[in-house]
Amino acid sequence: MLLVPAELPFPVDPEALYGRAGPWVLEIGFGDGRFLVELARLHPEWNLLGAEVAPASVSRALRRLKREGVAQARLFRGDARFLLRNLVGPRALERVYVNFPDPWPKKKHASRRLLQVPFFRLLSTRLAAGGALRLTTDHPEYFDFATAEARASGLFEVRPGPPPPETLRTKYARKWLDQSRPIFHAAFVKTAEADEAFPPIRRYPVPHALMQGTLPPAEAFTKQVETAPEANVVLLEAWQAAGGLVVLARVEEPELAQEVLLEARPSSKGVYVGLRPSCSPLVTAGVKRAVGLLVRWLEGRGLETVQRSY
């Protein structure tokens, strides 16, 4: 039910993922998952995909789908742009729903809005010919903004219309309808495709290093930070385990944030530094940097690097 990007190839083969063929339909920001249940009832032949950044909502939606016996949905915890770029293949989706997206009404936050030209460019490469994004919102200013951005991309035709009844039964729809707010809807129909392919993030072999010397105690550890445009890496905390150190790292890359467990432990050849086996992140440039940062911290504590593969 929950997709783990590190375990999936790019692009994902939807037939293999669902065990059947069918129109592939994505909901971005599914919240409590109510709308996915509606779609499953209305269109049992659709293969449903959901993206949601809020972990608590993902857990709630997973419980709801199970309770309602919906077996045709796969969920992704994270940014929809990452999902589109790294798991969904070219022209694979028939339709995308965005119901009541966060409007980011303050001017200084407008850059956080999802429906902007770069998003429409990426989306155009993942939607099938004639495929469409359907937006429903209570926010007139965001509605105008999104339609202007879609038109500015030159890749979508905007067809305003009444919201489909099923989009008026989400948690937020009910909230806004209770307050008698007007609701806006449009289909953004793909008419052309961006001239770049939007390849997925590069993946690397598992990074590790071999060091010599004596590991410091966990109490000697202090937070380590490395910032760069490609990735921000923070080694947050360390603790003693299995004769060595385990370190919790947070790795933030564009559209992707991962919590990664690293380890430094004695082995027959010296001190092994790398990923904890129980942790299977997507091995990105940022994850390699996290291992490198730990190695440098250990070098600063007197250990010597004898071999490095990252």
Ligand SMILES: C[S@@+](CC[C@H](N)C(=O)[O-])C[C@H]1O[C@@H](n2cnc3c(N)ncnc32)[C@H](O)[C@@H]1O
């Ligand atoms: C206002 S809520 C609407 C929830 C639901 N669609 C509804 O109508 O009840 C917006 C949701 O979008 C999610 N979200 C915001 N940006 C996102 C992104 N880039 N990718 C996936 N989900 C996102 C938020 O976490 C939030 O749950």
